[in-house]
Amino acid sequence: MQNVFFIIFYEKNLLKNGIHRTLQCFSLMATKRTLKFVTGNANKLREVRAILSPHIEVESVDLDLAEYQGEPDEIARKKCADAAKQLQSEVIVEDTCLCFNALGGLPGPYIKWFLKNLRPEGLHKLLSGFDDKTAYALCTFALCEGPDKPVLLFRGRTDGCIVEPRGENHFGWDPCFQPDGFDETYAQMKPDLKNSISHRGKALALLKKHFISE
Numbered sequence: 001m002q003n004v005f006f007i008i009f010y011e012k013n014l015l016k017n018g019i020h021r022t023l024q025c026f027s028l029m030a031t032k033r034t035l036k037f038v039t040g041n042a043n044k045l046r047e048v049r050a051i052l053s054p055h056i057e058v059e060s061v062d063l064d065l066a067e068y069q070g071e072p073d074e075i076a077r078k079k080c081a082d083a084a085k086q087l088q089s090e091v092i093v094e095d096t097c098l099c100f101n102a103l104g105g106l107p108g109p110y111i112k113w114f115l116k117n118l119r120p121e122g123l124h125k126l127l128s129g130f131d132d133k134t135a136y137a138l139c140t141f142a143l144c145e146g147p148d149k150p151v152l153l154f155r156g157r158t159d160g161c162i163v164e165p166r167g168e169n170h171f172g173w174d175p176c177f178q179p180d181g182f183d184e185t186y187a188q189m190k191p192d193l194k195n196s197i198s199h200r201g202k203a204l205a206l207l208k209k210h211f212i213s214e
Contacts, residue, residue: 033211036061036091038083043171044094044200051195051204056211061087072097072109072140077151080142090145092207096199097138098123098173100162102130111173120165120176133161137177139199141207154210156202 033056039045040062049058065082068075076095083091098111103126107114114123127133141154158179165175167187174186179197186194195201 032057034059036087036089038063038065038079038091038093047171047191047195047200048094048204050191051201052208055208061091063087065093069109072138073153075109076140076142076153080144080151084144084149085147088147090143092141092143094200094203095140095142097140098177099136099138100127101134101136102127102132115173120170120173123173124162124164124176127162133163135160135162135177137199139203141203143207143210152210154203154206156199156204156206158197158199158202 032054035052035056035058037045037048037058038061039048040060045058045060052058061083063083063086065079068078070078072095076093079095080091080093083093095109096111097108099105099108107123114126118126136157136159139156143152143154144150160177160179160182162176163178163185165185165187167175167185167189169175169187169189171187174194176185178185182189182197186198
């Protein structure tokens with residue numbers, strides 16, 4: 001749904017100290033935009049809705065998309081173009097990477113499969129033989145307005161390190177990722193704090209900015 005703006009313009013003539021002044025006043029109202037987001041992950045959907053609210057309403061769609069391989073940008077573009085073709089509408093998709101510097105960027109875009117088999121405890125143990133525990137989380141949101149339309153990318157990155165899992169929030173690999181400048185893992189943070197500094201929050205901030213500047 002595209003933004004629809006209604007602009008009300010009116011003038012006020014004021015008499016103050018014998019001088020007529022004209023004030024031009026604008027009242028701007030906009031309908032809320034609705035985006036279809038391809039995900040079957042309830043935790044991810046909750047975060048995306050929290051970050052984009054109240055400006056954008058998010059409708060989840062569970063599609064069977066191909067599991068592409070390659071660089072993050074390439075994966076995001078292909079997934080989004082595929083989703084737009086299936087839905088015949090505007091859609092967003094997300095591709096997330098967790099990259100260990102000691103491993104040359106792995107697991108990277110394959111973090112989903114690493115996590116499924118190793119869980120956060122296993123991800124931490126992957127670096128047990130390395131002094132370098134640094135890592136970065138990369139989120140790429142892809143937006144396509146419809147079939148055969150260009151795909152736009154919005155990226156967010158948060159640097160940090162891999163630590164022994166801590167925290168009550170067991171969403172993905174949150175328990176073992178500690179962002180730089182914080183003593184808490186993602187899983188220990190309050191949602192508002194995490195969303196303000198996370199890779200996902202940064203990418204979605206750019207997405208919101210795109211719609212505002214349209």
